Amino acid sequence: MIKQQVEKIKERIRLAAQACGRNPETVRLVAVSKTVPADRVREAVASGVLLLGENYIQEAQDKISRLSDCAVSWHFIGHLQTNKAKYAVKLFDLIHTVDSFKLAAELDKQARKIAKIQDILIQVNIGEEASKSGASADEVQKLVKEISQLKNLSVKGLMTIPPFYDEPEKVRPYFTATRELRDRIKAAAIANIAMDELSMGMTGDFEAAIEEGATLVRIGTAIFGERS
Ligand SMILES: *Cc1c(COP(=O)(O)O)cnc(C)c1O
Numbered sequence: 001m002i003k004q005q006v007e008k009i010k011e012r013i014r015l016a017a018q019a020c021g022r023n024p025e026t027v028r029l030v031a032v033s034k035t036v037p038a039d040r041v042r043e044a045v046a047s048g049v050l051l052l053g054e055n056y057i058q059e060a061q062d063k064i065s066r067l068s069d070c071a072v073s074w075h076f077i078g079h080l081q082t083n084k085a086k087y088a089v090k091l092f093d094l095i096h097t098v099d100s101f102k103l104a105a106e107l108d109k110q111a112r113k114i115a116k117i118q119d120i121l122i123q124v125n126i127g128e129e130a131s132k133s134g135a136s137a138d139e140v141q142k143l144v145k146e147i148s149q150l151k152n153l154s155v156k157g158l159m160t161i162p163p164f165y166d167e168p169e170k171v172r173p174y175f176t177a178t179r180e181l182r183d184r185i186k187a188a189a190i191a192n193i194a195m196d197e198l199s200m201g202m203t204g205d206f207e208a209a210i211e212e213g214a215t216l217v218r219i220g221t222a223i224f225g226e227r228s
Helices: 002-019 038-046 057-066 082-091 101-113 137-147 168-187 206-211
Strands: 028-032 051-054 073-076 094-098 118-124 153-160 197-199 216-219
Touching: 002 028, 002 038, 002 206, 038 051, 038 057, 051 057, 057 073, 057 082, 073 082, 082 101, 094 101, 094 153, 101 118, 101 137, 101 153, 118 137, 137 153, 137 168, 153 168, 168 197, 168 206, 197 216, 206 216
Parallel strands: 028 051, 028 216, 051 073, 073 094, 094 118, 118 153, 153 197
Antiparallel strands: none
16 A cells, blocks of 8 residues: 555654654655556555656656646656756756756756746765766766856755665765765855755665755655566
8 A cells, every 4th residue: 555655654754854853844755656657656646745756757747747636746866868858847846867067058948948947956976886877976066066057957955876785874874975065065155056955865775864864865665666
């Protein structure tokens, strides 16, 4: 039952936040619905999910139109190709995965066309993995500074997908490093940007992520079950 899973996850988020002295309301659940059919996503929404994360533009387009009657916010969490930017700005309230100035400039251009200020996060490849997208930690601050000049984008914080480990404690240092990077950029007080959001933590490690400062946890499997 999706409803029970959603309730269980919300309770675990609440407990993890309280355990480290954080207000549970500062941690928001993004239910990751990639590959999940619209009727099951609808069930999650009926169970109190407010934010949905999708990875693929075409799949999301279809699902969002099927669920257009639902009062939810859609987030893009997949790898975004520049040629899909125009769809992304139409569909999503927050794009978590901006990792280059080229992509940012295209999003800015497409957002301007529809008179939108597009909220984005900067994806950081905190483990410096060759196989993963994301800006390297060294270049993030410069990138944020450049993007801050783009009038139709609003940077809200950082997102990361750390290296995969079965044990959350092995992932924790990457969450810590992402928070510290966020804090350094925040301290630089760059005009026109906010650095309040930290999108990190998935089914296997979201409690550690919350303890390290996550404000958006992206959870798929624990809500919808294993993806085929
Ligand atoms: C699929 C996905 C998730 C959800 O992962 P689960 O382990 O199923 O919770 C989170 N973030 C991103 C970027 C994803 O692609």
